[in-house]
Amino acid sequence: MTTTEMPAISECTVTTCSYNADHDCHAFAITVSGVNGAADCATFVPLDAKGGLPRVMSQVGACSRADCVYNKNLECGASAVKVAPGPGGHDANCMTYVAR
Numbered sequence: 001m002t003t004t005e006m007p008a009i010s011e012c013t014v015t016t017c018s019y020n021a022d023h024d025c026h027a028f029a030i031t032v033s034g035v036n037g038a039a040d041c042a043t044f045v046p047l048d049a050k051g052g053l054p055r056v057m058s059q060v061g062a063c064s065r066a067d068c069v070y071n072k073n074l075e076c077g078a079s080a081v082k083v084a085p086g087p088g089g090h091d092a093n094c095m096t097y098v099a100r
Helices: none
Strands: 008-013 027-031 059-063 080-084
Touching: 008 059
Parallel strands: 008 080, 027 059
Antiparallel strands: none
């Protein structure tokens, strides 16, 4: 059986997300999705209530952007991922996404 290391979320600057605390993601894992060239963080939750775990090393659990150079079998192979507000009004984007 092979184990896969999931890439850590090294930084998240989306302060409007319920999982964000001091530029750190407190979700156990995120999902990256999106269409039309965007790589959105599908775990983004824009609520006033804060959620997530008090101490966690967040990671990418799944990525549906099969066109990304880091995507291998719908898993992210990047060493780390940054999430930030993206162009075109996207609230939370995977800034590590690179189209093939």
